[in-house]
Amino acid sequence: MQFLSDNAASVHPAVWEAMRKADAAASPYDGDSLSVTLDEKMAALFGRDCAALWVATGTAANCLALATMVPPHGAVVCHEEAHIEMDEGGAPGFFLHGAKLLLCQGEGAKLTPDTIRAVIDPIRDDVHQVQPHAISITQASEYGRVYRPEEIAAIRALASERGLGLHMDGARFGNAAAFLDSPAGDVAGAVDALSFGFVKNGAMSAEAIVFFDEGQADIARYRRKRAGHLQSKGRFLAAQIHAMLDGDLWLGNARSANAAAAEIAGACADRLMHPVEANELFVRCTPEEREALREQGFGFYDWGEDAARFVTAWNTREDDALALAKAIASL
Amino acid sequence: MQFLSDNAASVHPAVWEAMRKADAAASPYDGDSLSVTLDEKMAALFGRDCAALWVATGTAANCLALATMVPPHGAVVCHEEAHIEMDEGGAPGFFLHGAKLLLCQGEGAKLTPDTIRAVIDPIRDDVHQVQPHAISITQASEYGRVYRPEEIAAIRALASERGLGLHMDGARFGNAAAFLDSPAGDVAGAVDALSFGFVKNGAMSAEAIVFFDEGQADIARYRRKRAGHLQSKGRFLAAQIHAMLDGDLWLGNARSANAAAAEIAGACADRLMHPVEANELFVRCTPEEREALREQGFGFYDWGEDAARFVTAWNTREDDALALAKAIASL
Amino acid sequence: MQFLSDNAASVHPAVWEAMRKADAAASPYDGDSLSVTLDEKMAALFGRDCAALWVATGTAANCLALATMVPPHGAVVCHEEAHIEMDEGGAPGFFLHGAKLLLCQGEGAKLTPDTIRAVIDPIRDDVHQVQPHAISITQASEYGRVYRPEEIAAIRALASERGLGLHMDGARFGNAAAFLDSPAGDVAGAVDALSFGFVKNGAMSAEAIVFFDEGQADIARYRRKRAGHLQSKGRFLAAQIHAMLDGDLWLGNARSANAAAAEIAGACADRLMHPVEANELFVRCTPEEREALREQGFGFYDWGEDAARFVTAWNTREDDALALAKAIASL
Amino acid sequence: MQFLSDNAASVHPAVWEAMRKADAAASPYDGDSLSVTLDEKMAALFGRDCAALWVATGTAANCLALATMVPPHGAVVCHEEAHIEMDEGGAPGFFLHGAKLLLCQGEGAKLTPDTIRAVIDPIRDDVHQVQPHAISITQASEYGRVYRPEEIAAIRALASERGLGLHMDGARFGNAAAFLDSPAGDVAGAVDALSFGFVKNGAMSAEAIVFFDEGQADIARYRRKRAGHLQSKGRFLAAQIHAMLDGDLWLGNARSANAAAAEIAGACADRLMHPVEANELFVRCTPEEREALREQGFGFYDWGEDAARFVTAWNTREDDALALAKAIASL
Structure with a gap:
């Protein structure tokens, strides 16, 4: 009886079925009919325009999203126990070309405006110190804690006030949504980009990066290819995501x-x-x-x-x- | 009737079957029984010790392999029409941290000792010019041409003489082997690392990097994770590769x-x-x-x-x- | 009788004198009175607003300038014999995080709209190929050839049409200006940033990056520090540049x-x-x-x-x- | 009466004199007679073979030294208030291509084997966590505290036991040596590389990286050029260092x-x-x-x-x- 992790669980039958249906020869990369309709389906789910890119891993999703918001000489604010800090083998340093992670505290691995300010307020705005460019929060957190919409709103307000982007690592976004029993748009809040996780929730090898800023999506497309994450049979990743979204399988x-x-x-x-x-x-x-x-x-x-x-x-x-x-x- | 590319072709039934069999819950990442037995099967195929890592794309395979041979301040020698130069969206620059590609000519997109020497001999051994650290050849080449064992041997000799690593982009390695009708070990020759492609040949999303130098494999493991290419359900990639190797499906x-x-x-x-x-x-x-x-x-x-x-x-x-x-x- | 290069020539007496005068204790980095007045003096020289940053080498000047225009996944268009390609030890790959150099031909190491187009027009606007983001030209060129104002204007027009930045490597800008006998503003043309060289022309260790776009200068300031090029006794670099500009010593x-x-x-x-x-x-x-x-x-x-x-x-x-x-x- | 910092103090007359003497035309870069004799003089000072490279800033010295010891996927262990963490604008992330700094505590900004172990012992030796490759200590520390030879020896022993390189940031190495009143070799201990600072101690713009491992010096030479830190009139930096060493001016x-x-x-x-x-x-x-x-x-x-x-x-x-x-x- 396995309780080690959700990260190696079996693939849901509906996902298998969708993948099989996607087998017939099709356009390569992300030009197939499954990939090109992801934006629309995600927009319907989140209630606002967005562009969705598939990638195979949460690490790639997080880092490609952050790379669109943070220049190499900048920094990402995150919890000291965030996945990007603890478990991604230094991937943020790779994808963001040496940008820094600024580590905050917070109960249950959740950030708050106060714990963020405690880290960013002492940073002098001069060239000797690395300046923050984005905040990354994890929904649900690394300790299985869920941000309430008003908590996200408060972080968003701080981010906007300081000119910072806001990213959400949603490796277990479904679990957060199930807990809150709220629309996906409220569970995500007004983030700029969401790593929407499916692998831990019944998919095989597909996560989505949902960009609510088209310009960032355009950059991410180049960077996805450049990182070797554009699969030629990408339709199989798109198929997984469609299957997870259809009938709210992700939520169930x-x-x-x-x-x-x-x-x-x-x-x-x-x-x-x-x-x-x-x-x-x-x-x-x-x-x-x-x-x-x-x-x-x-x-x-x-x-x-x-x-x-x-x-x-x-x-x-x-x-x-x-x-x-x-x-x-x-x- | 589609002759656009082999890169989006359907997945072979035996690959599907192997993937389904791999579904039962298992160890994450590359700790599962399918992943850990790849080395052995590859060693048998190539007739020498090796370590095999799965990744989802040929771009990742090529660049992770090269990153183990070439420091950021070095260069890779390749054909001016090589995939790594023309079609990977600058991935070598990303994975190798700005290392350079030194572009050679050669009939049929194949390198020869002469065309390599024409590029590397004029490079002064001083710090003002980027020094070559590895050669990358493509088997079969971007024009569907196949290196004969003696041609690879000649390039290997030059590489060794100059202290350069040798990498083979085998996105269509199977097609080369089918043409040569020779053992895999001869088709690869004495390269240090081979990107062994399966996606264009019946797999869905699995390529192998075969390292004939264990030290390079050890480095690549860290870099694979750091590049977001270590999938938590990696068993599905290993399963594809096993299916392709079993009964020489790759060759058939x-x-x-x-x-x-x-x-x-x-x-x-x-x-x-x-x-x-x-x-x-x-x-x-x-x-x-x-x-x-x-x-x-x-x-x-x-x-x-x-x-x-x-x-x-x-x-x-x-x-x-x-x-x-x-x-x-x-x- | 030495004709090897101008790069190790003696330092002009007026430069020495200015450095000695700068010795008295002062603000560190670029907060001293000499550094903060460079913008103004350069603006007067070029006839338009600008921000000037000192650095110790032309390589740093070129690469910091280009790094403000070109993202890591982009490319710089330059001549195949440009200094940034041939003689900077791969520095563009380092400072631009793996961005690519797209090499053009052109008589006398000078680019023309035609030779640029021959390289950039075949690039498909898709993620598989690295997209150009800036053009870099050298005034005077690596063969001692000088761009006429109308030649620069034609390249500027092409750059603007394609949304590309324009950088000028002016390691020997003074020699070009002396040849043209035109105002500095005409010798530079409407470039976005100029590496204004002094080391080959009588200074010891100071070059200026002149940014005609303040936003780029702001980025470059962070990157200069990050590259270890912000000297704490920067006043000695500023002093050299002032000495070179005063009485048009650079031109003389x-x-x-x-x-x-x-x-x-x-x-x-x-x-x-x-x-x-x-x-x-x-x-x-x-x-x-x-x-x-x-x-x-x-x-x-x-x-x-x-x-x-x-x-x-x-x-x-x-x-x-x-x-x-x-x-x-x-x- | 200025007590802000030692980083902008005047240049010592003997340094000025040495620079003036170096003015006569000479070989460019580091081929001049002053640059090539640095190794010998440093070897005499430290009592063991070494190679010394000049650079203009302590940030460049620290980061070039560390870049020879730590791969992009690795980490440097340092104090949480170390200069490389707090004051270099993210330069280690740039020079080391995204390698991580692992931050330790320690009284007076000094590391001890215990505070180092507290950070590195919990790191699992797997690819999900960034592995340490070197330790960097500061002599004298950021709080003006001096490592005793036996303290360095204990850290060296730990470093060797764990296969880690050892770097010393000696921005104020002279002040430490003056305090200890011990030979330079004892003040440095058995480090692999030392950033030997002169700018805060009477020089204008020259620091030395002293490599006690020739192989690392060879790498650093390429990286120095690639970082734009190889000055064509490098003799002026070498001259400063000679002046500081002659008659133990650095110590006085x-x-x-x-x-x-x-x-x-x-x-x-x-x-x-x-x-x-x-x-x-x-x-x-x-x-x-x-x-x-x-x-x-x-x-x-x-x-x-x-x-x-x-x-x-x-x-x-x-x-x-x-x-x-x-x-x-x-x-």
Whole structure:
């Protein structure tokens, strides 16, 4: 019973089906009928004009988005535990040509205007210090916490006041939307670009970068090719995204994952390091307790010395979630 | 009847099947059982130790390979019509951090020791001029020409004499091997790294970088992640490559494509700009003749003012090849 | 008698004097009174608003200027024998983060609208090919040829039509101005940025980047620091530039160098590979003839098998020029 | 009475004299007799073989040195208040192509094996996290603190154990040596490369990068040119360094600066935030006290809300130091 991560979960049948349908020979790169209709479908979902580019990984999505907002001599403001800082092997430094990450604190890996200001206000506006050009937030956060629309609005206001772009890493955007039960446009807020994740939510190898600024999309198209991320059979990536959007599969899958997490959370409320809002649980437990759980067949990561991280996925079986809930309760 | 390119052709059924089998939850990234057995299978194929990394595109494969051989202040020697120079949107400049491409001439887009020397010999060994660190050749070349083992050996000798690495862009390596009818190890020769292409030959989204130097593979692993090319469901890429290698599907597919090209070539020997050795035909014809072919339903690219390029693929139907052959013969 | 290059010539006494005067403790970086008054003096010289930044080398000047015009995924159009292509150790690739140089031909190392179009017109406007963003021309050219104002105007018109920036490498701008005997504003034409060279013309270690677009200057200031080119005792660079501008020393020095070159040119008109317009002479002569000249104490570079390059400087003694003229005439 | 910084102080007469002597025409770049004898003189000073390259700024020195040790996908370990992190406008990101700085804590801006391990030990050796490749320490530190030889030895031991290079930012190396009163070789310890600063200590525009590994020097030579830092009249930089080394001027100048700082420190021991070991004083004082000092004609920087930074230089007059000492004592 696997709770290691949602990042290697099986592919949803509807995604497989869409990919098979896309097999018939077609235009290469992003000239096929599936790729060219993504903008429209995304615009309908978010309620405003946008341009959507597929890429294979969240790292590429995040970094290509940020590269349109931040010059090589600039900086991105992000949480000190953000994925772009901790888990992308230095990809922002590569895609942004040495631009810097300015690391902020914030409860639950969420930024606030205050924690952002604490970092950017002391920066003198002179050439000796790297100047911020964009803010990147993660929805849901690296601790499974969800930004409320008003929280995003407050960050957006600060960004606009300081002339900064705003990017959202939505690797688990679906889980955030499922939690908020709000329209996608509200879950994203007025960001300039969104990395809309599908791989952790039932797709195989397709994420979307949704640009709400056409000019940035135009730049990103060149940079996607230049980064080797323009696939000649891109129709298979577009097909995955269409399948995830059709019938709100992205939302349904995320609801399933969240429900499984909630089930488990209910059994260990007193052990939780963070409120469970999405599909990740950070649970205090001793090495002995973890050993006991592993002996029962549960797979998960240690989280430091005294905790474990459990992640549910779109296809986590209810029985498995219940079994884990029971096992933790019995520790 | 599509002869535009092999880059968007359908995916081979055996590849689909292997991907479906890989669906069951597994280790993320390249820790799954399919990814970890690639080295062994490639070593058997090439007859020497190697490490194989999957990536989604040929551009990523070429550039990650070259980035292990060439420092940012160095240069890659390649043909002036090489894919890395002409068609990758400046990706070598990105992945190699501004390293330079030194452009050589050569019949049929093939390098020779002489054309290489003509470029590198005049370079003074001082800091004012960018020094070559590697040579990149394309097998089969951008004009569908195939390097004979002795030609590669001569280039290898020159590379070694000058302390240069040797990379092979094998986007159509299968077509070269089918033409030569030689073991893969001879088709590759003693290169340091090979971009082994599958996407144009029946796969969906998987190419292999085969490193014959373990140290370079170690570097490439970090750089692959840093470039956003490490997919969390990498097992689907590994599965494609296994499927292509099993039963020499890569070779069978390439033979089919080559045979279709030969069929057409036979009908227009006097119009050919280059001998047809692989699956590409460059055919002299007037705009009117091209118009006539298009009216009969043939798809292809113009090649300058007075020629057309036709590319066959693994799934080109024999009837279509015959029809095109007849149509050209009747012009 | 040294005719190797003007790049290591002595420093003019007025420059020394200005540097000594600048010694008294002052504001660091570019906040001193000498640095902050450069804009004004340059604006008066060129007859339009501008911002001037000092740097220590022409390579830094060229590359910082171009980096403000060309994104990492773009390209600079230049002559195939331009200094930025041939002699800067790959610096454009470094400063422009892998942007490409698109190489054009042209008599005397000068570009024309036609030779530019021959390179940029075939570039498809798609992401597979690197798109031009700026043109760089050299005044005087690498062969000592001078662009007439109408020639620059024609290139400017093409640049504007295609949305390209225009940069001028003026490492020997003074020599061009001395030849044209026109106001500096006409010698530069409507370029966006000029690398105004002084080191080859009597200064020690100061070149100016003159930006006619304030926005570009603002970017360049950050990039200059980031490239380690903001000197804390920058007043000594500013002092050199002031000394070169005061009383038109830059023009007087260049006139001396040009006069010496003209003196020599007069003695070998039939041997000249290029008309002598500035301070460089490319003279056909056999290895034996070169040997003979060297035995007489003349220093110069071979230029291929059958020629020599002689460069005069601001401090070339008239006697030495006459001696060389006579020696060549006597060959 | 200026105590703002040592970075804009006047140039020592012996440096001026050496520069004047270097004026006579000579070989360009670093081929002149002054440049080529630097290695030997540095080797004598440090008691081991080395190669010395001049550059104009400490930022260039630091970044060129680090670029020889750290690949683009790697990281440099440094103090969170190190100059390379705080004051170089992101230059390490530029020169190292996006390599990361891993920030450690440590009293007085000094690293210790423990504070280094606290940062590098948690880094998993996998491709998702950026791996350290070098450590950079500052001698004297950004708070004017000096590493004792045994402290450097301990860091060197850790670096070697982990396969990391070791770089020393010696912008105020002279001040450290003056404090330790030890041979230069002991003050530097077994670092791989030293940025040996002269600009803050009486030179105009010359710092040395001293490489104790010839291979790294060879790389740095290409990178120096590529970064636009190879000056054609490099003899003027070499001349400055020779003048600073001859008769141990670098040490004498630093002793003067240190003595002035000690004088002031004696008057305000109870206000000092850090022991005064070199030529910087960080003095607790209220805004009102700072105002009072400024009214008496003292120039200095505020250091946060409740402190001031005073820096002495080689040419700080004893009277001025005494006056400041008295003024602070009288607050």
